[in-house]
Amino acid sequence: MPLRTMTMADIPAGLRLKEIAGWNQTAADWKRFLEASPEGCFVAEEDERVCGTATTISFENRFAWVGMVLVDPQYRGRGIGTQLLKRAIEYLDGLKIPAIKLDATPQGKPLYEKLEFVCEYEIERWTLRRPPSEAAKVYGFGAAVPLSPELLESICKADQEVFGADRGFLLKSLHEDAPEFTAEVGNDGRIEGYAFGRRGSFADHLGPWMAKDATGACQLLERFVAHSSRGVQTVDYLKSNAIAGDLLRSFGFCFSRSLTRMYRGSNDHPGRSELLCAILGPEFG
Ligand SMILES: CC(C)(COP(=O)(O)OP(=O)(O)OC[C@H]1O[C@@H](n2cnc3c(N)ncnc32)[C@H](O)[C@@H]1OP(=O)(O)O)[C@@H](O)C(=O)NCCC(=O)NCCS
Incomplete structure (x- = not known):
């Protein structure tokens, strides 16, 4: 599955995926990710259509946040979520950021546990x-x-x-x-x-x-x-x-x-x- 850096032109595709998931973000939120991290947000593409996303934001190089891990339901269970997450981790490791943090949904949690994320607290x-x-x-x-x-x-x-x-x-x-x-x-x-x-x-x-x-x-x-x-x-x-x-x-x-x-x-x-x-x-x- 080819992955590439997300751009402002992908915002409508990102909105489509978050809409399917029933999430509350707007185009302004996607813009916040892309402005804060123009090289650090990723999409997965199949048949020239975006079928997955993941964003990152670094905070003072102390830690970084991973968000918007979304895969089109038609493409789930094929490793795309894992691939996007691995790409985000690779990018942040390349910046030598010592910690990566995120807030996991019950659906996302097993994916993160497999990639060595541990629990901090419940929300x-x-x-x-x-x-x-x-x-x-x-x-x-x-x-x-x-x-x-x-x-x-x-x-x-x-x-x-x-x-x-x-x-x-x-x-x-x-x-x-x-x-x-x-x-x-x-x-x-x-x-x-x-x-x-x-x-x-x-x-x-x-x-x-x-x-x-x-x-x-x-x-x-x-x-x-x-x-x-x-x-x-x-x-x-x-x-x-x-x-x-x-x-x-x-x-x-x-x-x-x-x-x-x-x-x-x-x-x-x-x-x-x-x-x-x-x-x-x-x-x-
Ligand atoms: C969570 C989410 C991103 C996972 O995406 P995904 O692409 O289905 O994730 P993966 O395919 O990498 O992993 C899912 C399962 O498929 C399995 N899998 C991975 N590669 C596979 C392959 N080639 N063939 C079959 N199964 C595979 C994984 O082992 C995993 O199994 P598990 O459920 O037993 O842990 C997706 O379900 C989603 O968008 N959910 C709604 C939004 C959400 O909750 N996002 C998480 C935010 S924290």
Whole structure:
């Protein structure tokens, strides 16, 4: 099966595959991968048609993320997923990146285990469904207050410690596309919590969502839900975070699917996951 580097011209093909899988990414997300890693995203092609994808993003050469491992159902079980993954690993090994991380679906997990990925922690996707007419008025929030560039910079800095590497370029791009979802809770100039969001293809997605206490976590979730005018909201929360779990339940979110955070190599920059309510998303970390 021939593999090649993915280009911007392949975005419609990538969208087709993620649509079949029922995933929430948009063309803007595919663009984020290709801009961050123009040589590090791959497609498998058969009969001049893209039948598989895999993306990579490196974070400060501390670790890299593998995402969007997708194979057309008609072509599954022939080793294409494994081949794409091996190509991504080969590319990242060539850059001498010490760790590769990803968030695996139950379907993807056996593939990764065979290639020496091990579990770090469990994540769950939870979903809130409500009539769109209820949106934006539930909690009576007004229009989003614009965030100053200085505050955005401080949030990105705070996120480095939580995530384990600088991913300011991604957070700024999320903020640019959906500034109404960026929020912060602070105390005396110290950042106690922050949240970003994305408008996905079928749901508004909250993440990353970080808070040092339950009050901050609640404020950020409340604000996200209030600023979303969609009928569906999703969040990928860390199962170990009891505060986030309780809040999601009390807001009416329900379990959708499980994910496993995995890594291969030396996980020297794990970040501070105990502060994290929800990840950015399985494709980005
Ligand atoms: C997960 C996914 C990418 C796997 O793609 P795939 O191309 O079917 O993967 P592979 O063919 O490499 O491996 C799948 C199985 O086929 C087997 N296989 C590999 N080569 C084979 C071959 N030549 N002939 C027959 N079987 C083969 C593998 O051993 C594996 O078996 P297992 O299920 O017992 O582990 C695909 O199922 C998919 O797109 N799922 C939906 C999206 C998703 O969940 N992606 C993972 C995100 S983390």
